Amino acid sequence: MVDSLFDTDIRHCVFITAPCEKVFETITSAEGWNAFFTTNMELDPQPGGRVVWRWTNWGPDRISGEDTATVLDVDPPSLFRFNWHPVGPEFPTTVTMELESRGVGTVLTLTESNYPDTPKGRATILDCACGWGEALTLLKVYLEYGYVYGPIPE
Secondary structure, eight states: OOOOBOSOOEEEEEEESSOHHHHHHHHTSHHHHHHHTOSSOEEOOSTTOEEEEEEEEETTTTEEEEEEEEEEEEETTTEEEEEEOSSOTTSOEEEEEEEEEETTEEEEEEEEEOOBSSHHHHHHHHHHHHHHHHHHHHHHHHHHHOOOOOOOOO
16 A cells, blocks of 8 residues: 655756647657657557557667556647556556747656655656656757667667
8 A cells, every 4th residue: 555645746847949839749649759769659649548658679778668658638739648657557647748839949848746655656756757857858859950769789
């Protein structure tokens, strides 16, 4: 039994020199995520839609894994929210991506909440905080410069 949830969230904020519509289109499509962060991801970008996050031999450590998510809210071009299960199926967390037009670009704020205050929850929140920071950096580099994350040589 979980006594409580963390009273803190993962929160990252990034400025991307691209219009909100372009950033939103990228984060609400499998093709967009697959260009910079996932492998053969599936994404149905509507409330109740299913998301399958996949990584195959990803990064220098060649990590492979999969998780499912359910889309909660989609409000183009300013909001994308889903639940997924980085701690396990019994502990869904909520990821909210809010986009705001700012000058020549977009401020994307990502918040993830509802981590259980358990040993696994405490370990996973640290991993996911790092992972989301990396994902947003890769998104920025992809949209601003067109660089994609490719296979790592052996």
